[in-house]
Amino acid sequence: MNYKKLFKTxxxxxxxxxxxxxxxxxxxxxxxxxxxxxxxxxxKPLVAVAAAAAALALGVTGAAAAGLIDFGEIFGxxxxxxxxxxxxxLLTCGQDISWRVSDEDYAIEVKGIAGSERDVLVSFEIxxxxxxxxxxxxQKLPEDGILESMDCCGNLxxxxxxxxxxxxxxxxxxxxxxxxxxxxxISVYDHITAExxxxxxxxxxxxxxxxxxxxxxxxxxxxxxxxxDRFEERVADDGTTYLVSDAPPSKxxxxxxxxxxxxxxxxxxxxxxxxxxxxxxxxxxSDEVKTVSxxxxxxxxETEDKEYFTQDCTVTESHFSCTGGNIMLAFxxxxxxxxxxxxxxxxxxxxxxxxxxxxxxxxxQPIYGEHDGTTVYQMNEIRYSESIIEDLTVVDIRxxxxxxxxxxxxxxx
Amino acid sequence: MTEQEFSRLAGLYRTSxxxxxxxxxxxxxxxxxxxxxxxxxxxxxxxxxxxDEKAKAWLIRTAIxxxxxxxxxxxxxxxxxxxxxxxxxCSDEKAEDSLLPLIMKLKPKSRCVxxxxxxxxxSVKEIAxxxxxxxxxxxxxxxxxxxxxxxxxxKEGYYEL
Numbered sequence: 001m002n003y004k005k006l007f008k009t010x011x012x013x014x015x016x017x018x019x020x021x022x023x024x025x026x027x028x029x030x031x032x033x034x035x036x037x038x039x040x041x042x043x044k045p046l047v048a049v050a051a052a053a054a055a056l057a058l059g060v061t062g063a064a065a066a067g068l069i070d071f072g073e074i075f076g077x078x079x080x081x082x083x084x085x086x087x088x089x090l091l092t093c094g095q096d097i098s099w100r101v102s103d104e105d106y107a108i109e110v111k112g113i114a115g116s117e118r119d120v121l122v123s124f125e126i127x128x129x130x131x132x133x134x135x136x137x138x139q140k141l142p143e144d145g146i147l148e149s150m151d152c153c154g155n156l157x158x159x160x161x162x163x164x165x166x167x168x169x170x171x172x173x174x175x176x177x178x179x180x181x182x183x184x185x186i187s188v189y190d191h192i193t194a195e196x197x198x199x200x201x202x203x204x205x206x207x208x209x210x211x212x213x214x215x216x217x218x219x220x221x222x223x224x225x226x227x228x229d230r231f232e233e234r235v236a237d238d239g240t241t242y243l244v245s246d247a248p249p250s251k252x253x254x255x256x257x258x259x260x261x262x263x264x265x266x267x268x269x270x271x272x273x274x275x276x277x278x279x280x281x282x283x284x285x286s287d288e289v290k291t292v293s294x295x296x297x298x299x300x301x302e303t304e305d306k307e308y309f310t311q312d313c314t315v316t317e318s319h320f321s322c323t324g325g326n327i328m329l330a331f332x333x334x335x336x337x338x339x340x341x342x343x344x345x346x347x348x349x350x351x352x353x354x355x356x357x358x359x360x361x362x363x364x365q366p367i368y369g370e371h372d373g374t375t376v377y378q379m380n381e382i383r384y385s386e387s388i389i390e391d392l393t394v395v396d397i398r399x400x401x402x403x404x405x406x407x408x409x410x411x412x413x
Numbered sequence: 414m415t416e417q418e419f420s421r422l423a424g425l426y427r428t429s430x431x432x433x434x435x436x437x438x439x440x441x442x443x444x445x446x447x448x449x450x451x452x453x454x455x456x457x458x459x460x461x462x463x464x465d466e467k468a469k470a471w472l473i474r475t476a477i478x479x480x481x482x483x484x485x486x487x488x489x490x491x492x493x494x495x496x497x498x499x500x501x502x503c504s505d506e507k508a509e510d511s512l513l514p515l516i517m518k519l520k521p522k523s524r525c526v527x528x529x530x531x532x533x534x535x536s537v538k539e540i541a542x543x544x545x546x547x548x549x550x551x552x553x554x555x556x557x558x559x560x561x562x563x564x565x566x567x568k569e570g571y572y573e574l
Contacts, residue, residue, distance in 0.1 A: 007531035
C-alpha cells in the first residue's frame, strides 16, 4: 500500500468518542457555566483580578523584553573574545576562561557568562577567523534567497557529542539553544542548572565534530519529498547513521560539500565559576505575607470537569536569585479533584518589580506537588522570562523590591 | 458568532481538531476536552475568519497550544504520563492495516506533524505557521518522524531491510 494512503487510513481511525450533537451540547453548556461563574465570581472578594497564572502570558514590555540575553548589556561591554574574560561588578564570574578549537579556520567567542549559585548561563558564538559568516559555509536556498541554515545548526549541535563537566556536582541539567546571528555565525546559548551549588567549581563545556553533511543530505531528501519507503539507512565513516534515498537530488540546492565538511571542528570551553556578591544575593517573600492569591484549576477525577478559580494559598517557602527562583505553595484539594496551578494565559502577568518601578516579566511553572491529606504542597519554579520557552533574563535581585502575582504586589526582602 | 455558524464549523472541523489533539495527547478524554475548549473559545471570543480553512487552522492551532499547556501541567505529569507508559491505546489503533500503534510510539510533536502533513495535507510552511515553528524545524521533525517510524516498522517486522 502507498505510504501516504496508509497514513491517511491510520489517522482516520482516530474517532471522537462522542457524537456531534453531544459535542455541541457540551460546548454550549460550558458557555452557560462560564456565564454563571462570572456572576458568582463577582460576588466574592479578591476576584477583581484574573487568574494568577495568567502570569504566564506576558504582554508586558520593559527592560526585560523577550530575546536572547544581551550579555553585552549585562556585562557593560567588558567582553573579551580572546584568551580570557572578565565581567563587570554586577555578575562577576567565569574568570580564568579558556577555550580550545582544533580547526584552524574557526574560533569560539565567549559572549558572556552569568549565574547564581545553582544556575549558569553561557553564551558563545562560533565564528570564522577570516571574518566570513559561518553560514556561508552552510546551506542557502537559492529559490527564495532565505537562509535556512539555522535549523541545520541545531541539528548538528544536537547530533554531535557534547559534554558538560562540573566538578564535584552530581546532578545537573542543561538546555542548549542555537541561533544564527545577524552576522551569520552560530550563536550557542546554554543554561546549566545543578541541584547542588556550583559556586567556585570548574565547569567544562565541550563538544566535538560539527558535521553537517548528514543534515545537508536530509534536507536534500526533503526537497524531493521522497516517501519513507524510498529511504535506506547507511552508516557514515564516523559511525553515525543517515538516510539515503534513490530519489534524484534537488536542483534547488547547490552544495559545496568540501566547504561544508570544513566546518567540522572540535571545541571546548572551560571556566571557573566564581560568582560575585550580586550573583549570590537572594530574597524571599516577606514573612509578613502569609498567603498569595493565585489562579488554580480543579479537575474532577471522575468527570474531568474543570473549574478555574482564584484562591489564597499559603506561602511555605520562597527564594529569588538573579537567574530565577521558586515558591512553595500550600492549598486545599479534595480527594475528588486534582488541583494545580492554572498555567493558562490571562490578563495579569507575573512580574518582578524594581525599586524604580520597572516590571520584569516572570513565569511560574509547577515543578512537583505533594499531598498531605487534603492539602497539596506545590513547588513552583519562577523564571524571569515571558514563558517557559523564552529566554531568561538575568536581574540584579538587590534592585527588586517585590513580585506581582495575579495583580497583587508582594514585597521581597 | 451564532449557534448556527458554530454548529456548521463544528460539523466541518470537530473531527480534524480532535485528531490533532489526540495525536498530541494520546488520550481520548483530554483530546475531547481540548477540542471542546477550542470550539468553546471560538464561540465565546466571536473571532471572525475570512474563510473556513482559516477557521480550521485557528482551531487546530488553539488545540495544539492547549495540548502544550496540558503537558506542562502537574496533573498531566502525575497521571497522563503513567497512562501513556502503560501503553493505553484505543481499540481502533490496533487494526492490522494501520500504522497508528507505531505512530503513537513517536513523540507528540512528531505525531502531530505527521498527522498534519499526511492526513490534513498541510504544506511544511503551513504546519510551521500552525505550530509557531520555523519551516526547517518542521522539515527536520517530519524527516526524523519518518525515520523513527521506519525503524519501528523494521523492528515490528513490517519492513524488510
